[in-house]
Amino acid sequence: MTALLEATGVGVRFGGVRALDDVAVTVRGGEVCGLIGPNGAGKTTLFDVLSGIRRPDRGRVLLDGVDITRRSPVWRARHGVRRTFQRQQLFGQLTVEDNLVVAQEWRRGPVAARRARAAELLRVCGLERLAGTYAGVLPVGQARMAELARALADPPRLLLLDEPASGMSAEERGRLAAVVRRVAEEEGCAVLLVEHHVSFVMELCARVVVLDLGRVLAEGPAEAVRADPRVRAAYLGSAGSVSGPAECDPAVDR
Numbered sequence: 001m002t003a004l005l006e007a008t009g010v011g012v013r014f015g016g017v018r019a020l021d022d023v024a025v026t027v028r029g030g031e032v033c034g035l036i037g038p039n040g041a042g043k044t045t046l047f048d049v050l051s052g053i054r055r056p057d058r059g060r061v062l063l064d065g066v067d068i069t070r071r072s073p074v075w076r077a078r079h080g081v082r083r084t085f086q087r088q089q090l091f092g093q094l095t096v097e098d099n100l101v102v103a104q105e106w107r108r109g110p111v112a113a114r115r116a117r118a119a120e121l122l123r124v125c126g127l128e129r130l131a132g133t134y135a136g137v138l139p140v141g142q143a144r145m146a147e148l149a150r151a152l153a154d155p156p157r158l159l160l161l162d163e164p165a166s167g168m169s170a171e172e173r174g175r176l177a178a179v180v181r182r183v184a185e186e187e188g189c190a191v192l193l194v195e196h197h198v199s200f201v202m203e204l205c206a207r208v209v210v211l212d213l214g215r216v217l218a219e220g221p222a223e224a225v226r227a228d229p230r231v232r233a234a235y236l237g238s239a240g241s242v243s244g245p246a247e248c249d250p251a252v253d254r
């Protein structure tokens with residue numbers, strides 16, 4: 001299968017800081033790919049480039065073979081590029097249900113269809129009981145789930161999730177994993193998922209890309225990446241201080 005997302009040679013500078021340097025990432029339709037790396041590695045900046053919020057200084061972004069590097073965030077959203085944010089971006093003054101309806105507002109057609117889709121998403125994401133709750137008062141885990149539901153309002157082709165599990169309970173993480181898996185496997189969506197909760201990433205993602213200081217440090221099957229001494233060194237500061245896999249998780253789960 002050809003890659004749905006193919007980003008190559010991506011570079012972004014903030015003054016003297018090279019946030020991204022010659023970064024390449026590829027995700028196929030139906031694949032859930034993990035993106036991990038220490039704080040400041042460039043993960044969110046890469047998402048900003050992929051979603052069109054930030055124009056890269058260098059490099060190209062292809063969606064299903066089409067160059068979208070210069071396309072706006074709105075264009076990309078309407079062509080199936082959807083994301084969630086590290087800092088939640090729900091409309092706090094609207095109910096959870098209305099957040100999901102508003103996300104479909106650009107499409108023409110009857111409101112009833114948008115409400116029906118919202119109801120379906122509430123069910124899929126386990127949020128039915130919260131349909132009428134103002135999004136601004138949701139606890140973090142539920143707010144993150146509502147953000148995921150909103151990102152799915154129109155079936156995405158490429159879904160970018162920035163730390164979706166942070167603040168979630170183990171039960172919520174289980175639901176999150178199930179929803180993400182379903183979207184990828186049944187709808188053929190390409191998912192790129194940033195998460196510090198490494199055991200969650202390793203379980204959900206067959207393939208993992210590791211960023212460090214703006215560069216791709218490692219890439220491959222989850223287990224190989226987890227065992228890579230360079231990855232451990234990036235997280236723990238010194239490869240020599242790591243004695244076993246068990247120590248890898250606490251260092252990066254937070």
Ligand SMILES: Nc1ncnc2c1ncn2[C@@H]1O[C@H](COP(=O)(O)OP(=O)(O)OP(=O)(O)O)[C@@H](O)[C@H]1O
Nearest residue numbers: 014017019037038039040041042043044045046086
């Ligand atoms: N708007 C900005 N202006 C200046 N520097 C920035 C800006 N956004 C990010 N940076 C810098 O770019 C680098 C990458 O930041 P980024 O937020 O992409 O990292 P991250 O991997 O998402 O980190 P975290 O795990 O903490 O979310 C950091 O050095 C950061 O300080």
Ligand SMILES: [Mg+2]
Nearest residue numbers: 043044045086
């Ligand atoms: Mg970030």
